[in-house]
Amino acid sequence: MANEPGAEVKPVEPLFTRVISDLRKSRPQLAEALQANSAVLERVRDYEKQTALVIQQVSLAAARGEDIEKLALLDPVTELYNHRAFIKELKAELARAKRYKHPASLIMVSIDSFDDLFRQYGQLTCDALLKIVSNALRGALREVDVACKYSEANYAVILPQTNSAGAALVGERVRQRIGNQAIVHNWHNFSVTASVGVATFPEHASEYDLLIACAIEALDTALVRGGDRVVSV
Helix, strand or coil, X not given: CCCCCCCCCCCXXXXXXXXXXXXXXXXXXXXHHHHHCHHHHHHHHHHHHHHHHHHHHHHHHHHCCCCHHHHCCECCCCCCECHHHHHHHHHHHHHHHHHHCCCEEEEEEEXXXXXHHHHHHCHHHHHHHHHHHHHHHHHCCCCCCEEEEEECCXXXXXXXXXXXXXXXXXXXXXXXXXXXXXXXXXXXXXXCCEXXXXXXXXXXXXXXXXXXXXXXXHHHHHHHCCCCCEEEC
16 A cells, blocks of 8 residues: 555665575575675665665655656666666667668667776766766757666667668767766766767668667777777677
8 A cells, every 4th residue: 555645654674684684594604705795785785775766766756646657667867768668669669660661770878987987986976977978968869869778887879760870970979978078076077988889770680689789789899999989880
């Protein structure tokens, strides 16, 4: 049953604490090893923060009478479509492209050296970075284009009725927009670069999963070549 307005919500015991408690009862040595592993602990804490953020957003949306199902398709940090929504939108766009025999392109965008940035600046600053990059991405696109958060530091953009040459131009515009952003958060002030991979239906692939693979391959090539560039399949 949903909580009534004003009802007290009991705090949820942290995930890591529950896991360690359960393991101590059954496998005490494993529990001690996990608790001593700072990398595991940090990842779990990051997961808990993201989960708490999702719960908070869902609760606020419910209080405002917003569509919870729609909210479930959004990335909680950037408010772009999440990976699940991306797959759904890409499948739908390729179905339209096949039906009407027009091209459709996919670009994959990666923030260069994001792991190094995370280690240097931490979670909060990198969340602010992701938001700034997402806004820059939106500003470089048409209304019909669909921007999504693909993974931690990667974005995917679906470009309807766009051939490979047109997609490369969009990729270059995205790269420049991101590179021109000043990242200012707390006492940090820096800039970033981005790499972009481009693939087009039906020129490079005829199915959604193959198109994703081609775009990722192009992105990997851009990264291997030093980043801060656009590469087409």
